[in-house]
Structure formats: structure tokens, C-alpha cells
Amino acid sequence: MLNTLTLKQALDKLDKKEVTLSEINSDINKAIKEKNEELNVYLTLNDIAVTNTEEKSSLAGLPIAVKDNYCTRDLRTTASSTVLDNFVPQYDSTVIKNLRKAGGHIIGKTNLDAWAHGSSTETSQYGRTLNPRNTGHLPGGSSGGSAAAVAADLCIASLGTETAGSIRQPSSWCGVVGLKPTYGRCSRYGVIAMASSTDSPGPITKTVEDAAIMLNHIAGHDQYDGTTTTKEVPDFTSFLDQDLKGMKIGVVYTNIEGLEEIKDTFLEQIKVFEKLGATVEIVEAMDPHHAIGVYTIIQRGEVSSNLGRFDGIRYGNDRSFFGHEAKNRIMLGTYTLSKGYADQYYNTAQKVRTLFIKDYKKLFKEYDVLISPTSPGFAKKIGVSESSAMFGELEDMLLEPSSIAGLPGISVPCYRDQETNLYLGLNIVAPMFREDLVIKAGDAFEKNTKWNSWRNK
Amino acid sequence: MSESCKYHLVCGMEVHAELKTNSKMFCGCKNDPFGAEKPNSHTCPVCLGMPGALPVANKKAIEWTIKLGLALNCKINLFSKFDRKNYFYPDLPKAYQISQYDIPFCYEGVIETSHGPIRITRIHLEEDTGKLLHKEIKGEDVSLIDYNRSSVPLIEIVTEPDIKSPEQAEEYGRALRDIIRYLDIGNCDMEQGGMRLEANISLQENGKEGLPNYKTEVKNINSFKFAKQAIEFEMERQEEILEEGNIPKQETRGWDAKKSVTFSQRTKEDAEDYRYFPDPDLPPIRFTTEQIEKIRKDIPKLPHVLVKEWKENYGVEERYSSILFNSPSEAKWLEELFVLSKKEGLKANKLVGAMVNKNVKYNFTDKVESVINEFKKLNKTDDVSDDDLIKIIDNVIKANADTVARYKAGEKQLINFFFGQTMKALGKKVDGGLLRKLLTQQLDK
Numbered sequence: 001m002l003n004t005l006t007l008k009q010a011l012d013k014l015d016k017k018e019v020t021l022s023e024i025n026s027d028i029n030k031a032i033k034e035k036n037e038e039l040n041v042y043l044t045l046n047d048i049a050v051t052n053t054e055e056k057s058s059l060a061g062l063p064i065a066v067k068d069n070y071c072t073r074d075l076r077t078t079a080s081s082t083v084l085d086n087f088v089p090q091y092d093s094t095v096i097k098n099l100r101k102a103g104g105h106i107i108g109k110t111n112l113d114a115w116a117h118g119s120s121t122e123t124s125q126y127g128r129t130l131n132p133r134n135t136g137h138l139p140g141g142s143s144g145g146s147a148a149a150v151a152a153d154l155c156i157a158s159l160g161t162e163t164a165g166s167i168r169q170p171s172s173w174c175g176v177v178g179l180k181p182t183y184g185r186c187s188r189y190g191v192i193a194m195a196s197s198t199d200s201p202g203p204i205t206k207t208v209e210d211a212a213i214m215l216n217h218i219a220g221h222d223q224y225d226g227t228t229t230t231k232e233v234p235d236f237t238s239f240l241d242q243d244l245k246g247m248k249i250g251v252v253y254t255n256i257e258g259l260e261e262i263k264d265t266f267l268e269q270i271k272v273f274e275k276l277g278a279t280v281e282i283v284e285a286m287d288p289h290h291a292i293g294v295y296t297i298i299q300r301g302e303v304s305s306n307l308g309r310f311d312g313i314r315y316g317n318d319r320s321f322f323g324h325e326a327k328n329r330i331m332l333g334t335y336t337l338s339k340g341y342a343d344q345y346y347n348t349a350q351k352v353r354t355l356f357i358k359d360y361k362k363l364f365k366e367y368d369v370l371i372s373p374t375s376p377g378f379a380k381k382i383g384v385s386e387s388s389a390m391f392g393e394l395e396d397m398l399l400e401p402s403s404i405a406g407l408p409g410i411s412v413p414c415y416r417d418q419e420t421n422l423y424l425g426l427n428i429v430a431p432m433f434r435e436d437l438v439i440k441a442g443d444a445f446e447k448n449t450k451w452n453s454w455r456n457k
Numbered sequence: 458m459s460e461s462c463k464y465h466l467v468c469g470m471e472v473h474a475e476l477k478t479n480s481k482m483f484c485g486c487k488n489d490p491f492g493a494e495k496p497n498s499h500t501c502p503v504c505l506g507m508p509g510a511l512p513v514a515n516k517k518a519i520e521w522t523i524k525l526g527l528a529l530n531c532k533i534n535l536f537s538k539f540d541r542k543n544y545f546y547p548d549l550p551k552a553y554q555i556s557q558y559d560i561p562f563c564y565e566g567v568i569e570t571s572h573g574p575i576r577i578t579r580i581h582l583e584e585d586t587g588k589l590l591h592k593e594i595k596g597e598d599v600s601l602i603d604y605n606r607s608s609v610p611l612i613e614i615v616t617e618p619d620i621k622s623p624e625q626a627e628e629y630g631r632a633l634r635d636i637i638r639y640l641d642i643g644n645c646d647m648e649q650g651g652m653r654l655e656a657n658i659s660l661q662e663n664g665k666e667g668l669p670n671y672k673t674e675v676k677n678i679n680s681f682k683f684a685k686q687a688i689e690f691e692m693e694r695q696e697e698i699l700e701e702g703n704i705p706k707q708e709t710r711g712w713d714a715k716k717s718v719t720f721s722q723r724t725k726e727d728a729e730d731y732r733y734f735p736d737p738d739l740p741p742i743r744f745t746t747e748q749i750e751k752i753r754k755d756i757p758k759l760p761h762v763l764v765k766e767w768k769e770n771y772g773v774e775e776r777y778s779s780i781l782f783n784s785p786s787e788a789k790w791l792e793e794l795f796v797l798s799k800k801e802g803l804k805a806n807k808l809v810g811a812m813v814n815k816n817v818k819y820n821f822t823d824k825v826e827s828v829i830n831e832f833k834k835l836n837k838t839d840d841v842s843d844d845d846l847i848k849i850i851d852n853v854i855k856a857n858a859d860t861v862a863r864y865k866a867g868e869k870q871l872i873n874f875f876f877g878q879t880m881k882a883l884g885k886k887v888d889g890g891l892l893r894k895l896l897t898q899q900l901d902k
């Protein structure tokens with residue numbers, strides 16, 4: 001089955017003419033037909049035919065799944081909210097433009113928590129996605145559809161977006177690789193805004209190698225996004241297969257309440273880093289619980305402003321189509337930005353955010369990268385998010401500090417429970433614009449452990 | 458307001474003016490809402506507020522804002538930022554306007570008027586909104602939205618409540634417009650809405666210190682004359698209320714130009730909370746002192762400065778010079794003209810007098826030499842010897858013995874009569890100064 005090829009494998013096989021693009025597409029389409037209805041991964045499939053072109057391009061026309069909050073020209077984009085039920089963008093987001101230019105083919109738009117609000121896909125107004133590893137469980141979110149599309153081999157690679165965990169947490173739950181680039185590394189232009197000050201587009205893939213290839217094609221300065229960096233984009237694949245000798249790794253959050261279930265397993269799995277020549281130390285970091293408050297206030301505030309444009313005058317459906325979660329967030333954000341409260345909430349949150357940034361600066365003087373579990377546990381059972389208003393924030397707690405600090409991070413599978421077939425993820429965080437370090441450490445971990453299901457079939 | 462009034466005006470103004478940059482404030486669309494061939498033709502995802510679209514600030518617009526600030530003697534914030542001002546209105550596609558809240562580019566300036574100085578509180582940069590058109594189409598009332606104006610750069614100039622009379626308000630508005638035009642950063646076309654005025658008006662009892670405990674804001678004023686009228690109207694209206702022992706409502710009022718009255722639009726109770734916060738899409742802006750000084754160097758000398766200098770250096774009267782030019786290039790041309798006229802020993806004031814009175818035809822594209830020649834031709838005197846001149850003067854004196862007697866009795870202004878008579882008899886052009894000298898000499902004999 002050619003749909004199970006990694007991006008790198010597919011590119012190699014196409015290059016050597018061992019397979020054709022149409023053979024790969026046909027297997028992908030078959031898999032979609034078999035599984036999409038049950039898993040609810042794709043909200044919209046792109047029926048524009050790809051010609052099996054002889055013309056060489058970097059991504060060779062391979063099918064890429066795209067989270068449905070990226071604006072795609074002439075292809076319906078809903079952000080999983082019925083407010084945008086029939087919204088067909090007039091333009092491509094910059095990342096999509098870059099992807100198309102590199103020869104990537106958008107095979108379809110994947111499910112997410114509506115407006116990316118959530119960590120389960122259960123707030124999607126088009127129904128939840130199921131975890132392909134165990135369909136009684138959730139895929140995580142908000143990029144749950146993209147993570148599930150990769151896990152179920154319904155695409156070769158995919159794109160997600162992360163505001164605070166939305167790439168890495170579903171990647172952890174689905175047993176795939178999720179790379180959240182530095183804020184400003186990939187353009188946000190054309191990504192339906194959630195929390196503008198932390199939104200980061202990034203790849204969700206089968207391997208770290210694939211993530212590096214994808215990042216090569218989507219990263220870079222964009223004249224349409226004033227928050228993108230003008231720093232040069234390195235060849236991220238050049239950081240693969242590197243020696244970890246001398247790398248200093250700090251392990252954070254091991255003593256956090258709620259991690260008891262997985263702590264020992266996690267510490268056991270990261271021993272491999274020492275074998276690979278790195279030094280590993282457990283280190284104290286600022287309590288991630290504070291990040292929940294900071295993130296909740298900043299994100300709700302920005303959401304309340306960003307969603308204002310869906311006022312019923314354009315885009316077909318009016319405000320009554322907003323779901324419960326979005327309404328919740330709009331109201332909280334409106335309150336925290338109101339006169340007399342902005343100082344108490346929004347401005348205070350920004351100050352605490354600065355404290356996290358300072359804490360990271362201090363830690364990165366001692367360590368090259370910081371690692372922790374991606375999520376406090378395995379994928380939760382379906383329906384569980386519905387009774388917890390702060391579900392996402394608790395699930396993403398370990399990722400929120402690095403998100404609000406704008407840092408790059410990667411989640412790679414670091415354990416599989418044989419009984420449930422569910423995964424744990426290892427989160428690696430590095431200083432701003434040091435994606436090279438997370439790729440280097442993640443790739444070494446992946447290649448020297450047995451947890452990547454594509455490398456260890 | 459009656460002359461015996463016991464109140465005086467306390468008034469500050471807020472003026473909005475569109476900048477005439479090539480592109481809009483936060484996108485690459487053409488900034489030409491009045492010249493657009495069709496509604497919504499100068500639009501893109503950014504100024505339409507499409508999902509996912511992001512703003513990128515127009516550097517030129519920022520520089521121009523600072524330029525105006527420097528011209529109005531403002532201080533410049535070396536660290537500044539854009540903020541979101543959140544509110545719903547159909548002409549505002551993002552449901553927020555990108556503006557500046559607590560750190561405007563410019564602050565604490567001053568502008569001179571003939572009634573005294575007016576302090577400038579702040580100048581900030583923001584984006585304009587779209588335009589709503591309420592029409593009847595096929596018997597149905599509809600509202601149409603044109604986003605060609607959406608995201609056009611807009612500056613807001615706010616003054617302290619230093620305006621003391623309706624006349625001063627009118628003068629301030631004109632002075633501000635003239636400076637913006639002179640700096641070549643905005644057209645300030647009032648009719649098209651390129652410049653809009655708002656006045657905060659209240660009355661204070663004479664002798665009382667501080668600001669009154671209320672104010673009314675009059676919006677949507679689109680001419681300087683209307684600003685004056687609106688303030689006059691408000692002064693009368695508010696005086697009546699105060700005289701009845703009441704305090705005028707704190708409210709926003711509109712100006713009805715047809716009826717020449719203000720009318721209530723919104724009271725304080727439903728004042729909006731704009732939920733300002735820093736726009737996360739636009740990185741904060743930092744300037745160095747060098748960058749500011751570079752902008753300062755580009756500012757031409759303003760008309761009122763030039764007029765003063767020309768008076769001192771060339772004796773050119775303000776009544777002439779102030780109406781002669783509208784742009785720095787025209788001013789430069791005039792300066793050249795004055796330099797040359799001085800060199801040629803000509804009186805610059807006479808020259809501009811002749812230009813204003815259209816006795817000397819000129820064009821700013823002309824060489825200044827040709828204008829000087831034109832002027833010389835006009836004043837060319839015929840060659841008449843002093844002796845010939847004295848002969849004619851004596852004849853005039855003889856023929857007007859009565860008048861000479863009156864002259865000698867003290868009516869010295871009659872010299873002008875003799876001057877005219879002599880010129881008439883002469884039928885030629887002579888140097889007026891010389892003639893006057895000889896006339897006095899002969900009359901006083």
C-alpha cells in the first residue's frame with residue numbers, strides 16, 4: 001500500500017521511478033474511501049485532478065492534507081465552523097502558496113476544533129474526528145484532523161497550526177511527528193486567525209525527516225506578514241543524522257501534578273539520549289500552571305477581536321451559527337479587554353508572559369534543548385472534553401509555556417501502549433529560530449528507538 | 458451669544474485627514490478612493506478584512522505623520538505601536554480599526570494663530586473605514602458598502618481646549634489644512650471627506666478656573682465655515698441651558714448643514730468601550746533620533762516662517778507674500794526672485810505688488826530673470842533732464858496759485874495734486890522719487 005510511504009520514501013521512489021504519482025494517489029484515494037467516513041478526517045476533498053506530470057518539483061505532486069483554517073483559493077475553508085459553511089476563499093494563504101509552488105498537492109481540508117478552539121476536535125461543528133490508533137479515543141486538537149490523516153495514512157504529509165499545543169498535542173495522541181516552528185518562521189497570512197500573537201503554521205508528518213522537508217518549503221519571510229522573520233531559512237534536512245555528543249538536555253515538568261501516570265515511562269524512554277552522548281539533567285522551570293492563565297487571557301482577548309469580522313454581513317451565515325465554545329471565548333475575551341479590566345487581565349497576562357520568556361532565557365544558558373512529555377497522558381476517550389470547560393488548557397499545559405514564548409518545539413512518539421495502541425509524545429523545545437536543534441534531537445531519538453510506526457513496521 | 462455674556466468658550470478640536478500615499482495604510486491597494494472607476498475596485502483580502510488576511514504598515518504614511526508632527530513642533534515617541542479599536546459597523550470589515558491608543562507617533566506640539574497659540578495634544582495614525590451608501594433600488598431601501606476607502610491612511614490631530622472663539626477654530630482648521638497641503642502629504646479635500654472636523658465645545662463662567670464639568674462633541678463637520686457656525690450655535694444653545702440653571706448633556710452631536718443646527722446623536726450612557734489592545738499583527742515600531750532628524754531635514758520652511766523672513770530680508774509685505782505661493786517649490790522660486798531683485802537694486806515689495814496686481818504676468822515655470830525684466834519694463838522711466846522737469850513744475854505752480862497758497866498754509870497732502878498735474882503735463886514716465894523731490898524743492902522756494 002503506497003499510502004503508507006513516508007514523504008521521503010515517496011520522493012525517493014518517484015525519483016527512481018519505482019512508483020508513479022497516480023499509483024500513490026490511487027492508494028491514498030482508496031484509503032480515504034475506506035476510512036474517512038468513520039474517522040471524519042476530511043471536511044472537504046479536493047476533486048481537482050492532478051496530472052501525473054513529468055515536470056520535476058520538490059514535492060512531486062504528492063498529496064498533502066491541510067487543516068481547514070488555511071485559506072485555500074477556490075477550495076471551501078470552514079475552520080470547522082458552520083459560520084463559514086460555504087466560504088470559498090478568493091486567495092491562498094502564503095504557506096499554501098509556498099506548498100503549491102514546491103509541487104505539493106492539497107488533497108483535502110482536515111477537521112479541527114471550530115476556529116481551532118480546543119484540543120480534541122470535539123468542538124468542531126462538523127463532528128469529532130476519531131483517533132486512528134484507537135477509534136474509541138480522541139485524536140487531540142485542534143489539528144486533530146491533520147494528525148489523524150497522517151496516522152491513518154490518508155495523506156503523505158500534512159499541515160497543522162499551533163497556538164498553544166495544537167500541532168504537538170494531537171501528534172502525541174495520534175503517534176505522529178508534529179513540528180511547531182518558531183513564531184514568525186512561517187507566515188500566518190491567510191490562516192484564519194485564532195490568537196494572532198502565538199499562531200504558528202507547521203507540519204504534521206510521519207517522521208522527523210518529513211517534517212524537515214516540509215518546513216523547508218513553507219518557512220520564510222513574507223511581505224504580507226509583518227511578524228515573519230527575515231532570517232535566512234536553513235536547509236532543515238541538513239540537521240538530520242547528527243551526532244548528539246555534547247548536547248545538553250534539560251528535563252522539565254517531571255514533578256508536575258497530573259503526570260504521575262506516565263512519569264516513569266517517560267524517564268525510562270529518554271535514557272536513550274545519554275546513550276547517544278548527550279547529557280541529561282532534571283531541571284526546575286517556571287510552573288506551567290501559570291501559563292494556563294496567561295494563555296487563556298491573551299488568547300480569549302485576541303479571539304474576541306479576531307472573530308468580530310464574522311458579523312453576518314459577509315460569509316453567508318450570521319453570528320447565531322457560532323458554537324458554544326466560540327461564544328464562551330468571545331465573551332470571556334470581551335470581558336478581559338473591557339475598560340477597567342484590561343489592566344487587571346490582558347496587561348497582567350502580558351507581564352507574566354515576559355516572565356516565562358525570561359525563565360527560558362535563563363534555562364537556555366545552561367541547556368541546548370528542554371524536554372518534557374508532550375501531553376500529561378494518552379489520548380482521552382471520546383466525549384470527555386464536553387464536560388470540561390478548560391479541557392484544552394489542561395491537556396496543553398506542558399506546551400503552553402513554550403507557545404507563549406514563541407519557541408520552536410517538536411513532538412515525536414516516545415512510547416506505545418500495547419494494549420490500547422495509544423502513544424505518548426516527547427516534546428523537545430529550543431530557543432527562538434533553533435528548529436535545527438529540535439530536528440537534530442528529535443531525529444536522533446526517532447532513529448534510535450522503536451516508537452515510530454513507519455520506521456518500525 | 459450676547460455681548461454681555463458671562464461665559465467664555467472652551468473648545469478643542471479633533472481633525473481627521475487622509476494621507477495621499479500611493480498605497481493604502483496596511484495593504485498594497487491603490488489609495489485613490491475618489492478617483493476609483495468603480496466601487497470596491499481598489500480592494501484586496503486585507504482591506505476587505507477577509508479571514509486570515511494580515512496588515513503590514515505603510516512606512517511612508519508613518520514618516521509623513523512624523524513629518525507633520527515635527528512641522529507642528531511636536532515631540533516624537535521613539536517607541537510606538539498600533540492598537541486595535543474594536544467596534545461593529547458595516548463599513549469596518551474587520552470589526553476593529555487599526556489605530557493608536559496610548560503611544561501616538563507625535564505629542565505635545567503647538568500651532569500659532571492670530572488669536573494665540575493652540576497646543577496640539579497628539580497626532581496619531583490609523584486607517585479609514587469603508588463608505589456606506591444608502592439608496593433606493595427598485596423601490597427598496599438598501600445600504601451599499603464601498604471598501605475603496607477602507608484602510609486609507611488617516612491621521613488624527615487632537616488639540617488641547619485652547620480655542621477661545623469660533624473664529625479661532627476656523628483659522629486653526631485652515632492653518633492645519635494649509636500645512637498638510639504645503640508638506641504635500643494630504644489633499645484635505647473637505648467635500649470628499651478627505652478632511653473631517655470635530656469640535657469639543659463647552660462654556661465656562663468668566664473668572665472661573667479649570668475646565669467646565671461637561672462637554673459636547675460635534676461631529677461630521679465638513680467645512681471650516683460650518684465649524685465656526687456649529688461652535689456659534691452650540692455657544693448659544695449651551696448658554697441658554699446654563700442660564701436656566703442646568704448643565705448641558707455630555708453627548709455627541711451632529712451638524713446639520715442645511716438647517717445650520719447641531720442635533721443629538723449619542724449620549725454618554727451608550728458611549729462605546731472600544732476594548733483597545735496592541736495589535737498583535739503589527740510589530741511595535743522603534744525609531745532612532747537619527748531617523749527622526751533625517752525626517753526633520755526634509756521638512757521645508759513653512760509659509761509663516763518664510764513670510765516673516767522675506768519681510769526682514771527683502772521688505773516684502775505679508776499681505777502680498779502670503780498669497781503668492783502654495784508649495785515649497787513655489788516658495789523656492791520666489792526666494793530666487795527676491796535674491797535677484799535685491800542684486801538688481803529693485804524693491805522686492807514693489808515687484809510682488811505688481812505681480813499680485815497682475816501688472817507683471819508670471820508663471821512659476823518662468824525664469825526669474827524674465828520676470829525681473831518684465832518688471833523693469835513696466836517701471837522704465839523716460840529720459841527727462843532735471844532742468845526740463847523743473848520748467849514743467851514751475852508752469853504747474855504758476856497755473857495753480859490758489860492751491861500753492863493752501864499748500865504753503867499747511868495742506869501738505871496737496872503735493873499729490875501737484876504730482877498728478879506735473880505727470881499729466883509731462884506725458885512721460887519719470888522716477889517718482891525724483892519728481893517728488895524736485896516738486897518739494899520748487900514749492901518750498
